[in-house]
Amino acid sequence: MRSRRGKTLTEADIALWRQVARSVKPLPGRAPVEPESTPPPVAPAPTETSVLVVASMSAAKTAPPAAPPLAPIERRLRTQLRRGQQTVEASIDLHGMRQGEAHLALCAFLRREQARGTRICLVVTGKGGPAPALFGEERGVLRRMVPHWLRLAELRPLVLGFEEAEQRHGGSGALYVRLRRLREFGP
The missing domain is CATH 3.30.1370.110 (Ribosomal Protein S8; Chain: A, domain 1)
Structure with a gap:
């Protein structure tokens, strides 16, 4: 599958997008968009990047609030x-x-x-x-x-x-x- 910018998406990227698309609620009066029908993905072996994505997603949920920004002296x-x-x-x-x-x-x-x-x-x-x-x-x-x-x-x-x-x-x-x-x- 290719993105709009012409880059080839990996299976992990496609699976992540589908997961996000399923969690979105459609606007009132609009029918939910069905994801593209493709053959069921074969579960790939977890790669280092997919593990990092999942780890960063779980860390983002529990991360402490970001440090406040610095401001110049008036x-x-x-x-x-x-x-x-x-x-x-x-x-x-x-x-x-x-x-x-x-x-x-x-x-x-x-x-x-x-x-x-x-x-x-x-x-x-x-x-x-x-x-x-x-x-x-x-x-x-x-x-x-x-x-x-x-x-x-x-x-x-x-x-x-x-x-x-x-x-x-x-x-x-x-x-x-x-x-x-x-x-x-x-x-």
Whole structure:
């Protein structure tokens, strides 16, 4: 069987479509559409993809709610931070830490500050020096990794959004992180 786009459908795809088509209720006043009459499919041996499809369908039913999306820091708040009308309530300096240490310190810091009710915090990563790296070391690793960590699902219940800090707070070597209130996300 071929789809509209000209791709050949596998037997597993056809069987899955028929199962979905049988579960759909027709619109009022319309007769149910009978599936195409084809010879009864021979039960193929479960392939890796069919097992993954069934597993993902069952996981989708029991999966926890998706992590809330990140939002950029509003222009008004950025202006207030730049002018000094809004203060950074807490900060953490990750200079000199290895990735593992920095990740654990960042997670603990964000959890602690959220519990205290902090709204805006500063995470200083450093810019990474211009000196050449020795023995394959990368420069500015935390500067690249911290934004990635802040986007991960484990920190989404804590982080509302983040952006590069203003020059007076460290510029490209620091990030403003806006924290969620405890009641905003959770059971």
